[in-house]
Amino acid sequence: MYNEPMTNVMTPFDRSREFIAFACARGVLRFGEFKTKAGRLSPYFFNAGLFNDGAALAALCDFYASRILAEELGFDMIFGPAYKGIPLAAGTAMTLAGRGYNRPFAYNRKEAKDHGEGGSLIGAPLAGRVLIIDDVISAGTSVGESVELIRAAGATPAAVVIALDRQERGTGELSAVQEVERNYGLPVLAIASLADLIAYLDGQPELVRHLDAVRDYRVRYGCT
Secondary structure, X not given: OOOOXXXXXXXXXXXXXXHHHHHHHOOOEEEEEEEOOOOOXXXXXXXXXXXXXXXXXXXXXXXXXXXXXXXXXOOOEEEEOOOOHHHHHHHHHHHHHHOOOOOOEEEEEEEEEOOOOOEEEEEOOOOOEEEEEOOOOOOOHHHHHHHHHHHHOOOEEEEEEEEEEOXXXXXXXXXXXXXXXXXXXXXXXXXXXXXXXXHHHOOOOOOHHHHXXXXXXXXXXXXX
């Protein structure tokens, strides 16, 4: 509806290993003992907020753009949920435009503004098929709120793209990503997954000591 459709751009996505190496080098992926929101002790921690300079954000958004272009998603615009999704949506829109696929983007405030332009949405009007971009899906709350905003505007959620899929069970047998796919009927695409992380660790002399702990964690809490 806004620009040329993204057709004939589908290519195999093969940058998962490169992304994990990048995240480790930036200290975004760390290893040790970390308590998750679910109260579990995880042997690794992913904090996308540490992609905190211009070069790192540009590289991160290049990974997002590559993941998006590896699929025929058929979307019209990008939405970034507050707060971490805001720079991701803006940066990815810029990267896609640089590759010849210009798309508008929007994001939301946590609290609605009652003066000036007002409301909780900033950027392009939500319309058409909307691609949601975020860092991870922990409980699916952010995605659920985004879906409500998009539908309330008369637009249609198209898919969700995240950086890392932890492939970890939620309260039931499904992972948070699988619950989002089931509850909202949306495909969720990840730049990398826990399986990719395990494959990367197996063969990295400086990191292989963490491999058993990560494997054990997946056996205990993981989903396929």
